[in-house]
Amino acid sequence: MEVSLITSIVLATIVFLLYKLTTRSPTSTKKRLPEPWRLPLIGHMHHLIGTLPHRGVTDLARKHGALMHLKLGEVSAIVVSSPKWAKEILTTYDIPFANRPHSLPGEIIAYHYTDIVLAPYGEYWRQLRKICTLELLSVKKVKSFQSIREEECWNLVQEIKDWGSGRPINLSEKIFKLVATVLSRSAFGRGIKDQKEFTELVKEILRESGGFDPSDIYPSINFLQRFSRKRVKLNGIRHSLDNIIGNLVSEQKLQQVNNTNHATKLSNKNETLLDVLLRIKETNEYPLTDDNIKAIVLDMFGAGTDTSSATVEWAISELLRCPRAMEKLQAELRQAFKGKERIKDDDVQNLTYLNLVVRETLRLHPPLPLVIPHECREPVNVAGYDVASNTKLIVNVFAINRDPEYWKDAETFNPERFENSSTTVMGADYEYLPFGAGRRMCPGAALGLANVQLPLAHIMHYFKWKLPNGASNDQLDMTEVFGSTVQRKNGLVLVPSF
Numbered sequence: 001m002e003v004s005l006i007t008s009i010v011l012a013t014i015v016f017l018l019y020k021l022t023t024r025s026p027t028s029t030k031k032r033l034p035e036p037w038r039l040p041l042i043g044h045m046h047h048l049i050g051t052l053p054h055r056g057v058t059d060l061a062r063k064h065g066a067l068m069h070l071k072l073g074e075v076s077a078i079v080v081s082s083p084k085w086a087k088e089i090l091t092t093y094d095i096p097f098a099n100r101p102h103s104l105p106g107e108i109i110a111y112h113y114t115d116i117v118l119a120p121y122g123e124y125w126r127q128l129r130k131i132c133t134l135e136l137l138s139v140k141k142v143k144s145f146q147s148i149r150e151e152e153c154w155n156l157v158q159e160i161k162d163w164g165s166g167r168p169i170n171l172s173e174k175i176f177k178l179v180a181t182v183l184s185r186s187a188f189g190r191g192i193k194d195q196k197e198f199t200e201l202v203k204e205i206l207r208e209s210g211g212f213d214p215s216d217i218y219p220s221i222n223f224l225q226r227f228s229r230k231r232v233k234l235n236g237i238r239h240s241l242d243n244i245i246g247n248l249v250s251e252q253k254l255q256q257v258n259n260t261n262h263a264t265k266l267s268n269k270n271e272t273l274l275d276v277l278l279r280i281k282e283t284n285e286y287p288l289t290d291d292n293i294k295a296i297v298l299d300m301f302g303a304g305t306d307t308s309s310a311t312v313e314w315a316i317s318e319l320l321r322c323p324r325a326m327e328k329l330q331a332e333l334r335q336a337f338k339g340k341e342r343i344k345d346d347d348v349q350n351l352t353y354l355n356l357v358v359r360e361t362l363r364l365h366p367p368l369p370l371v372i373p374h375e376c377r378e379p380v381n382v383a384g385y386d387v388a389s390n391t392k393l394i395v396n397v398f399a400i401n402r403d404p405e406y407w408k409d410a411e412t413f414n415p416e417r418f419e420n421s422s423t424t425v426m427g428a429d430y431e432y433l434p435f436g437a438g439r440r441m442c443p444g445a446a447l448g449l450a451n452v453q454l455p456l457a458h459i460m461h462y463f464k465w466k467l468p469n470g471a472s473n474d475q476l477d478m479t480e481v482f483g484s485t486v487q488r489k490n491g492l493v494l495v496p497s498f
């Protein structure tokens with residue numbers, strides 16, 4: 001890929017120079033958004049080679065401004081990199097920019113855009129958001145999964161204890177498995193027969209969704225669309241997933257018929273996410289098909305696993321490099337759980353410092369630093385600039401969360417900065433947007449935070465952690481990798497002691 005991209009840049013440069021020599025650019029009176037210098041065919045892609053997209057885009061924004069235009073292949077995008085512009089776009093222009101662009105995962109994995117994340121803005125999406133707010137991801141529903149979270153966190157503690165004190169363990173794998181199991185029990189109730197295969201498939205979707213593919217940046221080239229490697233890969237994943245989820249839906253329907261025959265109707269409190277969706281379908285509250293249900297259930301995994309597990313990993317990483325914060329957190333946990341054998345979900349809600357650590361982690365390491373691309377549904381004029389329909393909107397949360405105008409020592413991990421601050425999951429001035437903002441803002445923040453706080457409290461309360469081979473904690477490698485979320489490049493392999 002690297003080679004073909006470099007070859008394309010060389011070719012494009014030659015074509016560009018020839019073009020410049022033989023033509024004169026017509027003078028245009030139109031006000032154009034600032035942008036870096038571009039090449040024909042590839043646009044601004046060469047500026048991003050060798051960088052992580054969120055860091056590359058942030059560097060460009062520092063040079064060219066907080067409202068900037070980028071051309072990536074054929075695709076035009078505006079990039080918003082300051083709280084001021086985020087507020088302007090996500091309030092005044094929120095509806096025009098509430099669409100999602102075409103994508104292969106949307107077409108193939110999300111049963112032709114019938115999930116929530118990738119559905120186009122419109123009546124169907126509005127109904128799904130309502131189902132999320134009132135049913136699937138309501139505070140009440142999140143609370144109803146409390147015992148699942150507690151049990152699975154306790155299982156992790158036992159697993160680490162069984163593994164043994166003083167032996168390096170790959171904590172990243174354990175954390176991903178924990179979050180995926182909590183979600184799958186919340187979605188399907190009992191453990192899934194094919195849990196391992198299912199978790200692997202979810203991991204593959206996440207890998208493929210974040211991966212770069214020429215068909216994404218040259219959407220008009222039919223050949224690339226039809227024969228892309230990503231399409232073949234995603235079709236394979238979809239086939240396997242469809243079987244697993246299809247079986248789960250059929251089993252659950254059967255179970256519901258049995259329950260009705262035996263007059264053992266589930267109370268809403270005990271319903272899994274799948275039960276809720278099947279009930280909504282049965283009662284015709286919303287006209288959902290089986291495929292719609294599968295797409296929605298898959299969203300819960302796609303949107304909920306990597307985001308929460310990456311946040312737990314980054315929190316541990318930052319704490320290891322900041323012994324003062326680590327000690328303060330462990331002291332808070334010791335004090336709160338003195339004499340208690342197990343940690344309860346309700347207990348962690350009131351832990352002030354734990355809360356500050358999570359907020360600061362999400363500031364420095366938002367799992368979706370460029371959110372999920374939005375798309376403009378109609379031509380709009382933003383601050384005198386004409387923006388054509390189908391232009392993508394990239395909200396650069398990475399730059400916003402580190403904007404030095406809003407954040408003192410913006411690059412430093414300092415949970416205390418949130419003390420006495422009223423900032424919740426969204427900054428009042430749009431200076432803190434780990435869950436996005438506007439109509440497309442994450443509807444799963446309450447569940448996401450619960451799936452971060454309880455595992456982190458367990459991992460930090462029951463164990464002390466250090467790096468293997470006597471390395472000092474400030475040597476911890478913090479290299480990132482950009483996929484569907486920004487993760488640690490290398491798994492967190494640490495030595496527990498207890």
Ligand code: HEM
Nearest residue numbers: 116117300303304307308368371372435436440442444448
């Ligand atoms: C720490 C955890 C999480 C973070 C940081 C996070 C962050 C985000 C962000 C930044 C977006 C995109 C907003 C935009 O496009 O403007 C998003 C969308 C979304 N998230 Fe989350 N998320 C988390 C957990 C969850 C969980 C647990 C779920 C559900 C199980 C969830 C479900 C969704 C859905 C359905 C959308 C799409 C909303 C739409 O397009 O209307 N998220 N999330």
